[in-house]
Amino acid sequence: MRRIGDLQDGRYPISTYGNDEGDVVSETARWRAEVFVSLRPGVNDPQGLAVRDGLRRLGYEEVEDVRVGRYVQVWLRAPDVETAERRVAAMCEQLLANPVVEHYRFIIEPA
Amino acid sequence: MRFGIVTFPGSNGDHDALMAVRLGLGQPAELVWHTETDLSNYDCIVIPGGFSYGDYLRAGAIARFAPVMQAVAREAEAGKPVLGICNGFQILTEAHLLPGALLRNASLEFVCDWVWVRVEQTRTPWTSQLAPGTLLRLPIAHGEGRYYVDEKTLAELERAGQIVFRYVDAKGNATPEANPNGSVANIAGVCNVRGNVVGLMPHPERAFDRLIGGDDGLQILASVLAVGLEVVRGRGGH
Numbered sequence: 001m002r003r004i005g006d007l008q009d010g011r012y013p014i015s016t017y018g019n020d021e022g023d024v025v026s027e028t029a030r031w032r033a034e035v036f037v038s039l040r041p042g043v044n045d046p047q048g049l050a051v052r053d054g055l056r057r058l059g060y061e062e063v064e065d066v067r068v069g070r071y072v073q074v075w076l077r078a079p080d081v082e083t084a085e086r087r088v089a090a091m092c093e094q095l096l097a098n099p100v101v102e103h104y105r106f107i108i109e110p111a
Numbered sequence: 112m113r114f115g116i117v118t119f120p121g122s123n124g125d126h127d128a129l130m131a132v133r134l135g136l137g138q139p140a141e142l143v144w145h146t147e148t149d150l151s152n153y154d155c156i157v158i159p160g161g162f163s164y165g166d167y168l169r170a171g172a173i174a175r176f177a178p179v180m181q182a183v184a185r186e187a188e189a190g191k192p193v194l195g196i197c198n199g200f201q202i203l204t205e206a207h208l209l210p211g212a213l214l215r216n217a218s219l220e221f222v223c224d225w226v227w228v229r230v231e232q233t234r235t236p237w238t239s240q241l242a243p244g245t246l247l248r249l250p251i252a253h254g255e256g257r258y259y260v261d262e263k264t265l266a267e268l269e270r271a272g273q274i275v276f277r278y279v280d281a282k283g284n285a286t287p288e289a290n291p292n293g294s295v296a297n298i299a300g301v302c303n304v305r306g307n308v309v310g311l312m313p314h315p316e317r318a319f320d321r322l323i324g325g326d327d328g329l330q331i332l333a334s335v336l337a338v339g340l341e342v343v344r345g346r347g348g349h
Contacts, residue, residue: 039214042261043214044214044217046215046216046217046219050219069315072167095172098169100212100259101212101259
């Protein structure tokens with residue numbers, strides 16, 4: 001049985017949980033999620049419009065549209081990337097984004 | 112009638128609400144700290160304005176997880192009158208006790224002003240004593256007050272009678288000019304389906320006496336007393 005703190009490949013810290021019999025049931029790797037939250041398409045984004053106008057005034061006439069959002073990083077433990085994705089999606093739905101007005105996407109990579 | 116007024120770290124309208132209830136209505140009121148888990152002692156609950164938890168993430172997003180919010184949800188479920196003012200309105204939408212969301216003002220500016228609102232719905236305990244169409248002059252002070260729902264939800268709110276207040280001009284017309292923040296359909300306040308939970312961006316508690324610029328807000332706070340009277344009459348057997 002691996003001990004908490006063992007390293008899988010020298011890079012990802014691993015923690016191990018046993019069941020009552022002491023068997024290993026999961027090894028949890030550490031992940032970093034980068035979450036991008038922005039207003040849903042169709043919801044007026046006055047902040048984005050103000051930035052767009054500012055860019056145009058600076059001479060960036062090619063700018064067509066700007067939407068301003070929020071960037072959140074989350075470090076978490078999960079046995080595999082699928083679990084991490086599922087957990088982060090739930091976090092977005094519950095707190096990181098307000099699904100009434102915002103949508104989100106995220107990238108997950110080993111931390 | 113006992114008013115419970117919830118204080119979160121960052122609330123700043125709690126003492127205004129306390130004064131409005133005590134001095135304006137002559138009713139007992141207490142501040143309730145956000146860690147409280149039992150609100151059964153109070154006959155109605157006010158979630159006041161301010162910047163709970165510094166408006167981190169989104170206005171109202173963190174306050175929703177305060178222990179007291181479970182008690183608020185429980186009392187709301189039981190039918191007790193709940194009023195969310197400004198940040199309190201934002202918290203109630205984040206807690207899904209009210210529909211919609213409040214976004215950054217369309218102007219991107221914090222607005223601090225007096226506005227007219229029209230009473231659209233009188234089936235709520237907070238408007239029951241007002242005639243439909245009553246115009247009230249109330250102060251506003253917010254940076255994120257742009258009420259938003261999608262078109263489908265807006266139609267549902269209209270149908271279910273959940274739009275309680277609209278921004279209007281002094282003649283009572285809901286014009287774009289009278290809309291201080293870009294809210295959908297000039298909406299200033301809504302209620303839940305049942306009607307006992309109401310949220311609005313304007314501050315009725317800051318308009319309880321002519322000495323402070325107006326007393327129209329008192330009509331909203333006083334409406335809820337009718338609920339108390341019903342309870343008393345019920346106890347008396349009449």
